[in-house]
Amino acid sequence: MIGYVSTIVLLLLLAPILLSFIKAVKMWLLYKRPVSLLQGFRDFGKLLRKETVVSEEASAMTRIAPFLVLSPLLVALFYLPPIAKGAYYVSFVDAFTLTGLLALSTFFLMLLGLDSASSFGGMGSSREAFISALVEPAMILTIFSVSMMAGDLGIGQAGVNLAEHFPREHTASFLFAAISFFILLIAENGRIPVDNPETHLELTMVHEAMILDITGVYLALIETAASVKFVIFASLFASLFLPFGMEEAWLPAAMIFVGKLFAVALAVALIEVNTAKLRLFKVPNLLGIAIVFAFLSLITYYVLGA
Amino acid sequence: MAFLFDPLSVLFVFLILLGAVPNLFYSRGYLPHIERRWHYRIHYFAFILSMLGVVVAANGVTFLLFWELMSLTSWQLILTEPEEEGTIPATRFYFFMTHFGFVFLLLFFLIATDGDLEIGFAQMHGIVAHFAYPSLLFFFLLLGFLSKAGAVPLHVWLPYAHPAAPSPVSALMSGVMLKIAIYGMFRFFLDVLYPWPLEWGILVLVVGALSSLVGVLYALSEHDIKALLANHSIENIGIILIGFGMGMIFDTLGLGILSSFAFIAALFHTFNHMSFKSLLFMGAGSVLHETHTKNIEAYGGLIKAMPITAWTFLLAAVSISALPPTNGFLSEWMIFQSLLSSNTITDMSLKLAIPFAIFALALTGGLAIACFVKAYGITFLGLQRSANARHAHEVNPAMRLGMLAMAGVVLSLMLFAPSYIRLFDIALVSLGRVGAYDAIFPEGIWHMHSVAINGGVVSPLILLASLLAVTGLLLYAYRALGVKERLHRTWACGYRTGPRTQYSATGFAGPIRRFFSWLYRPQEHLHRESIPGHESKFTDSSYEVHVRPLFERSLYDSVAAAANWVSYWVYRLAHFEQTRYAAMIFNLTLMVLFSYRIFAHEFSWATFALESVVMVISIKVLIIGEKE
Numbered sequence: 001m002i003g004y005v006s007t008i009v010l011l012l013l014l015a016p017i018l019l020s021f022i023k024a025v026k027m028w029l030l031y032k033r034p035v036s037l038l039q040g041f042r043d044f045g046k047l048l049r050k051e052t053v054v055s056e057e058a059s060a061m062t063r064i065a066p067f068l069v070l071s072p073l074l075v076a077l078f079y080l081p082p083i084a085k086g087a088y089y090v091s092f093v094d095a096f097t098l099t100g101l102l103a104l105s106t107f108f109l110m111l112l113g114l115d116s117a118s119s120f121g122g123m124g125s126s127r128e129a130f131i132s133a134l135v136e137p138a139m140i141l142t143i144f145s146v147s148m149m150a151g152d153l154g155i156g157q158a159g160v161n162l163a164e165h166f167p168r169e170h171t172a173s174f175l176f177a178a179i180s181f182f183i184l185l186i187a188e189n190g191r192i193p194v195d196n197p198e199t200h201l202e203l204t205m206v207h208e209a210m211i212l213d214i215t216g217v218y219l220a221l222i223e224t225a226a227s228v229k230f231v232i233f234a235s236l237f238a239s240l241f242l243p244f245g246m247e248e249a250w251l252p253a254a255m256i257f258v259g260k261l262f263a264v265a266l267a268v269a270l271i272e273v274n275t276a277k278l279r280l281f282k283v284p285n286l287l288g289i290a291i292v293f294a295f296l297s298l299i300t301y302y303v304l305g306a
Numbered sequence: 307m308a309f310l311f312d313p314l315s316v317l318f319v320f321l322i323l324l325g326a327v328p329n330l331f332y333s334r335g336y337l338p339h340i341e342r343r344w345h346y347r348i349h350y351f352a353f354i355l356s357m358l359g360v361v362v363a364a365n366g367v368t369f370l371l372f373w374e375l376m377s378l379t380s381w382q383l384i385l386t387e388p389e390e391e392g393t394i395p396a397t398r399f400y401f402f403m404t405h406f407g408f409v410f411l412l413l414f415f416l417i418a419t420d421g422d423l424e425i426g427f428a429q430m431h432g433i434v435a436h437f438a439y440p441s442l443l444f445f446f447l448l449l450g451f452l453s454k455a456g457a458v459p460l461h462v463w464l465p466y467a468h469p470a471a472p473s474p475v476s477a478l479m480s481g482v483m484l485k486i487a488i489y490g491m492f493r494f495f496l497d498v499l500y501p502w503p504l505e506w507g508i509l510v511l512v513v514g515a516l517s518s519l520v521g522v523l524y525a526l527s528e529h530d531i532k533a534l535l536a537n538h539s540i541e542n543i544g545i546i547l548i549g550f551g552m553g554m555i556f557d558t559l560g561l562g563i564l565s566s567f568a569f570i571a572a573l574f575h576t577f578n579h580m581s582f583k584s585l586l587f588m589g590a591g592s593v594l595h596e597t598h599t600k601n602i603e604a605y606g607g608l609i610k611a612m613p614i615t616a617w618t619f620l621l622a623a624v625s626i627s628a629l630p631p632t633n634g635f636l637s638e639w640m641i642f643q644s645l646l647s648s649n650t651i652t653d654m655s656l657k658l659a660i661p662f663a664i665f666a667l668a669l670t671g672g673l674a675i676a677c678f679v680k681a682y683g684i685t686f687l688g689l690q691r692s693a694n695a696r697h698a699h700e701v702n703p704a705m706r707l708g709m710l711a712m713a714g715v716v717l718s719l720m721l722f723a724p725s726y727i728r729l730f731d732i733a734l735v736s737l738g739r740v741g742a743y744d745a746i747f748p749e750g751i752w753h754m755h756s757v758a759i760n761g762g763v764v765s766p767l768i769l770l771a772s773l774l775a776v777t778g779l780l781l782y783a784y785r786a787l788g789v790k791e792r793l794h795r796t797w798a799c800g801y802r803t804g805p806r807t808q809y810s811a812t813g814f815a816g817p818i819r820r821f822f823s824w825l826y827r828p829q830e831h832l833h834r835e836s837i838p839g840h841e842s843k844f845t846d847s848s849y850e851v852h853v854r855p856l857f858e859r860s861l862y863d864s865v866a867a868a869a870n871w872v873s874y875w876v877y878r879l880a881h882f883e884q885t886r887y888a889a890m891i892f893n894l895t896l897m898v899l900f901s902y903r904i905f906a907h908e909f910s911w912a913t914f915a916l917e918s919v920v921m922v923i924s925i926k927v928l929i930i931g932e933k934e
Contacts, residue, residue: 051790057689057803058796059609067784071776072630078772092753094762096639097769100630107629107675114683114809117607118796122809125683129676130817136672137665140642144664148649153762213796217789221780284821291665298661302654 003087003250008077010254011235015227016040018234018265022191023198025269040227044220052216057117065112066214066221072101073228080232081159081239084253085246089156095143098155099136102188102232105225106132112222113210120202124209127280131194131206134287135187141294142180145301146240149174159239163246170304176297178241183290185233185268187283189226192272194283197226204277234264307371308426310364313736317573317729318361318489324715325482325580326354332588332708333474335701339595340472346386350475353379357482361489366415366423366430373411376486377404380479384471396466403463407453414446418498430498440499444506447494448513455487457547458517461540462858465524468536469600473591474708476532480539481584488546488576492569495554496737507554508656514547515666520857522673526680526815527826527853530600531590534681535583538626541670542579546572548667549641555656556644564647566734566742567757571640573730574723578633581719582622585712589619592705593685596698602811604692605685611698614706616686618713623678625716628671631770633719636754639764642667647758673818680814689805723766724751812851819851826853889928897921 024034082089113125149167150158187194195206238260245256359372453460521541528534549572556565592615609616625634648660690696731743745757796803835846900917
């Protein structure tokens, strides 16, 4: 139980660091002076001290939605697979609940975008709705494939099973699912090539456009939600697709796990430096690749024999 | 007349009452808005009673009588406001579609009862078992019930009929009447037409998957809020059919408990759809009542004037989008789980095909979220887009009470899901299915299990409690911080924000419409008043997109064209002079003689060609004659 709670605290603390890490790696590769890894915490503290400015046109939704954006993600943190063998994990939650919680958070984020009557908000919501509608099938098919390889639909149990008996005979299927999931990780977290979190240009904004009118503590909540979402996806990727290093004692296992998270963040940063953002109407092609890989993963799994 | 009250019938009586009682309050509040009150009252109560009659009918004649009564009363209810534009064609269409289905039901009953419509359902099973072509009966039932339920390709009447009806009637029709068709499927497939070949289940699954996708895609392109909701009914009927089809498939494969699980999922979604769709139609009705327009582009900002409508609508929207921890999520979770249990099937081609249904259902889920963000955001959030929206107020207490009561039904389906599932289980056991309740809730009501090996688990109540607790903690922390709040107008990069600068519903669905343009084939009208000499500057402009449903365009229009063509020739035939009739008789005699020679004696291409030429010339000269 201590391991469980400290894992959640660890993930919460790591969330802003990982995003700052991606930024720092990108800056370093572009010969800029990298930001500090603690920048996320500084921004958070700064936003907490500010007053909130609420739009005159906004309704009660603006005052409630930021909490509902963050809380499903915080709840999802409790349901992630364990990072060390024998540690406590929640066994009664399956992957659908997890994707449902993520969708709930996105739902309120999109409503928030429409609340302030700004054309930017509507634009961001419309684009986000488009992208997340196409993410959904790929996500569910990938999850289905992985959970069959793991022999359990429960997300925690799947992580444990994969670490204990890695399905060697289904490595091809496993790799296809991993590729698909990685594309989804990029798309759902709004990273390049799907969305650029660093610009505020109306041609490219998706996530930033929705929260253009959010300030102060509300903005802090939304920013935290973004970083928590990234840490959820990164740790799902680490537990499901990099299933090793769990046999150690809690502390070394946690170290390995954190290493894996940073590896995922590094991969995202490298992709961001090396690709340009896609036009919105090219994004379905990328998601189409994810869908095709998810199907391939399922089909190879079935054809090679369960 | 004979009635039966077995658990399935009682279950659907319960469904009708759950849907109708809140509707009564809402109707009471809506009544002053209606001119022909007695017409409305009589048909409204007759409609509810006839629905009750259908589900408790014990033989063919009672069933058909109440079924027809249900169709006729609902037809008259749509006609409550006949002077509104589009109502008459919509009712005519509805009248035609509902009787199209009725013909097939009648055929089914005539065959399945051997002509004696007064025998009970149990005896019908014996007759059906000896009938040589059970697939014929299956198609009769499918056409009969699906034309009522509104599944592809018999769904085209829904987006016309539901918007034309007064809102409480739309809520009843979409929420409850479509479910009567689902009752019919449960009653006659599980009771009378059992057992099934594998193909039937697959057909139902395919129809379900197609309906769900088609429904949600056309909902997205819709601007009329009630037509949008009607399209979502098509989607949800599709989801119910996916569950039903999986149940049939598992049953054929001998996986009894998985089949029960899928049927329970279908029943659960039937109840859920009844609750949230009624609530959504009531909400839409309240908005319509206050703004006097169905056009979603004229709404906006209504959450400020109509908080109760807005928040109950939000509950229903979250539920229909299948987001946790709502009841919509639970039933869709069950349907997903039964699709995922397909990995235990040994038939490889079926096993490889079911992921496509999963894909369809998941895409539907994603698009439904997009659609309800659009419907909710454009209607209730932002600035008022028209004077009508600016003058809106909260509706009267009776209507409010109706909406709150229906919200209560939604919440009860969410909180007491185990009790409802127990009811569904009892109904299915009474039809000779394997009970699945103990397998779904093996450790008490907290955790809901999939019955498949290594299936998923969900804990609706724990999920709800944890979400509430975390949100509450965050809100408490926010209060404790004591943040100062300041109002300021929306920052729009130096421009002023106004009602016209907001995103419209058309714009919101733009990316999706563009991505699926191969399906929509939208007709765009762009009109601009350019300033002379300045190509890119304009004083006034308007942009409109119209999407005409594919099925209507291809299937129905071509049928209509063929019927026109045939009737034209029948008309010509009926208005011939007597000499032409004589010529026709002569030609017919010629044809009979020639064909007799060909079929009865010998056949040679040469004489056949010669005779054909003689026939054509004689028809051309004698019957068609010269062009006037």
